Amino acid sequence: MSLFARFVYAALIRQDRRRADRKSVKPCAPDPSPAPHLATGRRGETLAYWYLRCQGYTMVARNLRMRPSMGELDLVGWDGPVLAFIEVKTRSSIEAGQPEEAVGEHQRLRIAKAAEAYMRRLKRKELNYRFDIVSVIWNETEGFRLKLIKNAFSGLGGRVSAERPL
Numbered sequence: 001m002s003l004f005a006r007f008v009y010a011a012l013i014r015q016d017r018r019r020a021d022r023k024s025v026k027p028c029a030p031d032p033s034p035a036p037h038l039a040t041g042r043r044g045e046t047l048a049y050w051y052l053r054c055q056g057y058t059m060v061a062r063n064l065r066m067r068p069s070m071g072e073l074d075l076v077g078w079d080g081p082v083l084a085f086i087e088v089k090t091r092s093s094i095e096a097g098q099p100e101e102a103v104g105e106h107q108r109l110r111i112a113k114a115a116e117a118y119m120r121r122l123k124r125k126e127l128n129y130r131f132d133i134v135s136v137i138w139n140e141t142e143g144f145r146l147k148l149i150k151n152a153f154s155g156l157g158g159r160v161s162a163e164r165p166l
Contacts, residue, residue, distance in 0.1 A: 002053075008053075009050035012047055016143070041088075064118065
């Protein structure tokens, strides 16, 4: 499994590099995608998914929306005995700051509520969990950079503490 994840991750990197090389030549037809930032976000989530698989995570869910009023869980996976709820932030530049800085207090609380609802569905008596952030910076000339921040929501204000039994 790990060898397969590494192969797919390497293939995605090659594909993105080729895509960046092709973008230097302007196409004749307009791009059919409605919003380029959405495509960048999807690409970042896919790269993060395969990166985490290479790091040994066992992924169990992608883009999981518990209820319309709650936030979306980008990725959910097991890192050994700990269930990790992973928020992926992708940026094309750092002009507005690092991607992980875009996860504000309001968004953290929405993700925490969705995570609690997900854990209630599991119906397990004891469960360790935490909140991680994968920061992806995508630049057409330099490629991309990934950074995994484990236990990123530790200062959530006591409402949900990371890596505690349920």
